[in-house]
Amino acid sequence: MTIRPLDLLDLPTLARYRNDVLTLDSARALTRGHPLGAMGLLAYVNPSRHLYAAVDNGGESILLGGIIHTRGETFAKLLYLAPSDRLNDPQLPALIEHLAAQAGEWQAFHVLAEVDETSDAFQALRRAGFSVYAWQRVWDVSLLEKTESTPSLSWRRVRSLDIHAVQSLHHQIVPQLLHPVEPAPKDANGFFQHDGKGYARVTYGMYGIVLTPLIYPSESDTAENIRLLVASLSDRRGRPVYLNVRSYQAWLEPILEDLGANAATRQAVMVKHLGRLVKDGVPARTLPANAGIQPTQMSKMEVDE
Numbered sequence: 001m002t003i004r005p006l007d008l009l010d011l012p013t014l015a016r017y018r019n020d021v022l023t024l025d026s027a028r029a030l031t032r033g034h035p036l037g038a039m040g041l042l043a044y045v046n047p048s049r050h051l052y053a054a055v056d057n058g059g060e061s062i063l064l065g066g067i068i069h070t071r072g073e074t075f076a077k078l079l080y081l082a083p084s085d086r087l088n089d090p091q092l093p094a095l096i097e098h099l100a101a102q103a104g105e106w107q108a109f110h111v112l113a114e115v116d117e118t119s120d121a122f123q124a125l126r127r128a129g130f131s132v133y134a135w136q137r138v139w140d141v142s143l144l145e146k147t148e149s150t151p152s153l154s155w156r157r158v159r160s161l162d163i164h165a166v167q168s169l170h171h172q173i174v175p176q177l178l179h180p181v182e183p184a185p186k187d188a189n190g191f192f193q194h195d196g197k198g199y200a201r202v203t204y205g206m207y208g209i210v211l212t213p214l215i216y217p218s219e220s221d222t223a224e225n226i227r228l229l230v231a232s233l234s235d236r237r238g239r240p241v242y243l244n245v246r247s248y249q250a251w252l253e254p255i256l257e258d259l260g261a262n263a264a265t266r267q268a269v270m271v272k273h274l275g276r277l278v279k280d281g282v283p284a285r286t287l288p289a290n291a292g293i294q295p296t297q298m299s300k301m302e303v304d305e
Helices: 008-016 027-034 038-045 092-105 119-126 162-172 222-231 247-257
Strands: 003-005 049-058 063-069 074-082 110-116 131-140 156-159 191-193 198-204 207-213 241-246 267-273
Touching: 003 092, 008 049, 027 131, 027 198, 027 207, 027 241, 049 092, 063 092, 074 092, 092 110, 092 119, 110 119, 119 267, 131 247, 162 191, 162 198, 162 207, 198 222, 207 222, 207 247, 222 247, 241 247
Parallel strands: 074 110, 207 241
Antiparallel strands: 003 049, 049 063, 063 074, 110 267, 131 241, 131 267, 156 191, 191 198, 198 207
16 A cells, blocks of 8 residues: 655546545635646645645555645645545545544644435545534525615624624534534634624635525524524625534535525544643652652561560
8 A cells, every 4th residue: 555645646646536526625626626627637736734635556446646735724624525426445544544634733632524314425534534523404594585674683794802702602502512523613703693693604705605594593584693693695796605504503405405505414523542642731840950869778677576
C-alpha cells in the first residue's frame, strides 16, 4: 500500500474521478459545488491553504481523499472520498487515517465527516476511528413564500455586540458534550432574531446558501419565524436556500414538512478525536536547581525471637 500527497501529475486522475466522488461536507458541496471541479483542482496544490489531498495507488484501484481546515478552528473536515463505487475497499480506512494525521499537523483536535448511514463509507469511517455524535438532514426551503414582517419575529444581521447573546443561545441548545466539537460562534456571521431566541449561521457560495439554525424550542410561531428567516436573504440572486437541521433541533422537522420544504437523506455526523484540549492547566512544580534532597534514612529494627 502506498499513500502519498497529491502532486501536479495527479491532476488528470482527479479530473477522471470528478463525477465519481462522495462528498463529506454537505454545506460546502451545496454552496461551492463539486469538490473536484475545475477551480477546486488547483486549490489542492496551493501550499498556503490548509487543504490537503492524498492518493492511494498501492491496491487494486486508485483511492482519493481530501481534507480541509480553517485556520484558528479546532476541527478539520473530510471533504470527499473517491471513487464512490470503491468505498468498500479494505484500504480505505488507512487512507482516512492518513488524512486525519494531516489534520493533526494543522493542530486540529477533531476531524468531522457527514455521510449517509447506509453508505459503505460509513463503515470505513468507523474502522478509521470515527463515531457518530449527531444526525442531520438538509431541507430545501427555496420555495417558501415570503411573508409580511412581524416585528417580534424579524431577523437582522449579527453584529459584534450580539456575539455574547449568540454564544449564550448556543450553550442552551447544543448539548454540553458536543461543545468541544461544535464550539460557539466567535464572529459576527449570520442572522439574529430581535427577541434573542433565534440565530442562524449562513454559508454563501456560488451555487447556493446554507442556513444552520439555533431556535429556542419554546418559540410558538416557528413556521412564521422560518419564513421570515428565508425572506431575510435579500442577496439570494436566484440561488437555492437550504436549512441544515441537526438532531438536537429535530423538533423543527415536522414544521418544515408542513411548510412544504423538501428533505434530503438523513446523514450521520461523525467525529474522530485527535487530542484533548486542556483548559486552565496548572504546570507541574519543579524543584529549584540549587535545592538539595535529604535522602531517607532507614534503620534496622531488632526483634527478639
